[in-house]
Amino acid sequence: MTVSVHHITKRFGAFTALDDVSLDARPGEFLALLGPSGSGKTTLLRVMAGLEFPDAGAVLFDHVDVTNARAAERRVGFVFQHYALFRHMTVAENIAFGLKVKKPVERPSPEAIAARVRDLLGLIQLEHLGGRYPSQLSGGQRQRVALARALAVGPRVLLLDEPFGALDAKVRKDLRRWLRQIHDETGVTSVFVTHDQEEALELADRVVVMNHGRIEQVGEPAEIYDHPASAFVADFIGEANRLEVTVRHGRVFFAGVDLGPADGHGDGPAILYARPHDFVITDVGAGAIPAVRRSHRRLGARHRILLSLGDSGATVEVETLGPLDDGDVCHLAIQRWDLFPA
Amino acid sequence: MTILARRRSIIPGFGITLGYTLLVLGLVVLIPLSAVFLKSAGMGWEAFADVAFSRRAWAAYRLSFGASLLAASINLVFGLTTAWVLVRYEFAGKRVVSALVDLPFALPTAVAGIALTALYAGNGLIGQYLEPWGVQVAFTPLGVVVALVFIGLPFVVRTVEPVLQDLGADVEEAAASLGASRWQTFGKVIFPAILPALLTGFALAFARAVGEYGSVIFIAGNMPLESEIAPLLIVIQLEQYNYEGATAIAVVMLVASFALLFAINLLQAWSRRRMA
Numbered sequence: 074m075t076v077s078v079h080h081i082t083k084r085f086g087a088f089t090a091l092d093d094v095s096l097d098a099r100p101g102e103f104l105a106l107l108g109p110s111g112s113g114k115t116t117l118l119r120v121m122a123g124l125e126f127p128d129a130g131a132v133l134f135d136h137v138d139v140t141n142a143r144a145a146e147r148r149v150g151f152v153f154q155h156y157a158l159f160r161h162m163t164v165a166e167n168i169a170f171g172l173k174v175k176k177p178v179e180r181p182s183p184e185a186i187a188a189r190v191r192d193l194l195g196l197i198q199l200e201h202l203g204g205r206y207p208s209q210l211s212g213g214q215r216q217r218v219a220l221a222r223a224l225a226v227g228p229r230v231l232l233l234d235e236p237f238g239a240l241d242a243k244v245r246k247d248l249r250r251w252l253r254q255i256h257d258e259t260g261v262t263s264v265f266v267t268h269d270q271e272e273a274l275e276l277a278d279r280v281v282v283m284n285h286g287r288i289e290q291v292g293e294p295a296e297i298y299d300h301p302a303s304a305f306v307a308d309f310i311g312e313a314n315r316l317e318v319t320v321r322h323g324r325v326f327f328a329g330v331d332l333g334p335a336d337g338h339g340d341g342p343a344i345l346y347a348r349p350h351d352f353v354i355t356d357v358g359a360g361a362i363p364a365v366r367r368s369h370r371r372l373g374a375r376h377r378i379l380l381s382l383g384d385s386g387a388t389v390e391v392e393t394l395g396p397l398d399d400g401d402v403c404h405l406a407i408q409r410w411d412l413f414p415a
Numbered sequence: 416m417t418i419l420a421r422r423r424s425i426i427p428g429f430g431i432t433l434g435y436t437l438l439v440l441g442l443v444v445l446i447p448l449s450a451v452f453l454k455s456a457g458m459g460w461e462a463f464a465d466v467a468f469s470r471r472a473w474a475a476y477r478l479s480f481g482a483s484l485l486a487a488s489i490n491l492v493f494g495l496t497t498a499w500v501l502v503r504y505e506f507a508g509k510r511v512v513s514a515l516v517d518l519p520f521a522l523p524t525a526v527a528g529i530a531l532t533a534l535y536a537g538n539g540l541i542g543q544y545l546e547p548w549g550v551q552v553a554f555t556p557l558g559v560v561v562a563l564v565f566i567g568l569p570f571v572v573r574t575v576e577p578v579l580q581d582l583g584a585d586v587e588e589a590a591a592s593l594g595a596s597r598w599q600t601f602g603k604v605i606f607p608a609i610l611p612a613l614l615t616g617f618a619l620a621f622a623r624a625v626g627e628y629g630s631v632i633f634i635a636g637n638m639p640l641e642s643e644i645a646p647l648l649i650v651i652q653l654e655q656y657n658y659e660g661a662t663a664i665a666v667v668m669l670v671a672s673f674a675l676l677f678a679i680n681l682l683q684a685w686s687r688r689r690m691a
Contacts, residue, residue, distance in 0.1 A: 171593035
């Protein structure tokens with residue numbers, strides 16, 4: 074199902090959580106809403122679910138306006154960061170809840186409900202835990218139960234609010250692969266909110282980067298990473314070194330060094346973003362910035378080397394660059410960068 | 416060596432705290448209560464039954480326990496609503512309302528009794544509008560209930576409030592997103608979760624109401640067989656220097672109260688077990 078939001082604005086008092094946001098989630102798509110806290114991503118998800126109502130704009134499910142429909146009428150599956158399981162019900166009762174509260178005419182028979190619960194317990198690999206209470210489960214198990222509960226009613230769209238936010242690193246990695254697998258099996262349009270870019274880039278078909286209640290960029294993970302549409306995206310996604318540069322006569326200059334063509338960027342001050350792996354050691358020559366190695370740190374298998382550039386006072390973090398010691402002098406060239414107005 | 420072998424805990428003094436607890440419990444609760452039993456035991460069964468099971472005493476028990484149960488039940492609904500409003504909504508003067516809820520805790524009960532009597536008497540601020548409808552509050556058993564509702568309210572509000580707070584809005588939102596109506600959400604999700612706390616509040620309000628004296632004697636009118644509460648009967652016995660008679664009524668109240676509170680406790684344990 075297509076979920077569309079058109080020109081949504083939502084204010085909480087003086088704070089504007091969403092500022093004229095428009096977005097389409099395509100049928101069967103796995104869409105990530107990514108942004109720092111306060112960027113409006115959770116509010117947007119809640120507007121889609123009918124848990125929050127916009128001040129302006131419309132929400133459409135398959136081109137049908139549902140803006141004023143309550144959550145109970147929208148047939149969405151919603152998964153909360155802190156599970157929101159019903160503590161006084163067993164796992165099986167939790168999963169069956171959405172079916173049991175249906176109107177008598179639409180409600181499946183008790184046998185059909187039991188069968189559906191069994192299927193879902195199988196799907197979340199907790200067949201033997203149907204009789205347990207949520208308090209007897211681990212965080213990862215609880216979130217799987219929450220997902221099964223949301224899927225039980227056959228939702229038209231699955232909305233997940235930081236579904237792995239409360240779990241530890243190992244569990245969240247396992248669980249997100251598993252979630253992707255569930256998505257591919259059920260094929261239900263899914264939108265999930267996260268502030269973890271790694272999660273968004275690994276899991277989603279498309280990523281929506283949000284900041285200050287606005288959408289900065291929508292695109293496939295690789296596109297977002299390789300071609301950030303704004304300085305915010307370049308800075309927020311992945312690691313990036315930020316350098317203040319000047320554009321003169323269509324060329325980019327940093328500390329007097331000509332780095333290359335500015336690709337149509339107007340003359341004046343500009344901000345250059347370059348990834349750690351976009352730097353290479355080079356000989357003295359065109360585009361070579363003199364640098365001094367300052368320190369080194371390890372992130373598991375990866376290395377990061379901190380260098381100061383010439384006498385500009387700027388520092389960059391780059392991937393490991395061969396045999397250098399702290400204090401050694403070398404020259405760096407930047408192979409790829411993104412340029413934004415200052 | 417034995418000291419080292421003991422189970423270590425970061426909280427010190429299990430022995431001293433338990434000992435102190437038992438000492439105070441003994442001095443303040445157990446010894447006075449057993450004295451009541453001992454004193455009444457000295458009077459013989461016939462004399463005991465004469466005072467404790469007279470027609471007037473039966474009427475007083477019925478009023479005391481009946482009005483207390485009714486008041487606690489009213490507070491169950493009223494207190495839950497109040498707690499709900501205090502937890503779920505932001506409004507101007509919320510702190511004032513919250514402070515007002517505690518007032519019955521602090522106010523001398525005689526003051527409450529006099530104030531309520533003045534309000535609900537036939538010529539009182541509220542009573543004058545009830546009188547034409549044939550509703551008499553002051554100097555009737557209804558007045559007793561009103562006074563007991565007043566003193567019991569904070570117990571329900573303050574026990575339910577933290578549990579509601581803890582329940583979180585996301586559970587309700589989860590129920591709504593699964594298609595539950597508001598009533599289904601309340602009946603199947605919220606109510607079972609707060610039931611143990613509601614029962615605790617009910618038990619506290621009930622226990623407080625059974626023992627209440629100060630506020631009730633002003634509004635009740637204290638007509639024998641009609642609007643006379645059991646604690647008043649005890650005082651009347653005392654005023655006649657019939658100490659055994661006073662303890663006899665006290666024993667009946669003690670046993671009945673204990674039985675009721677114990678039953679509520681069992682109910683609570685059952686509902687808590689369902690919460691796992």
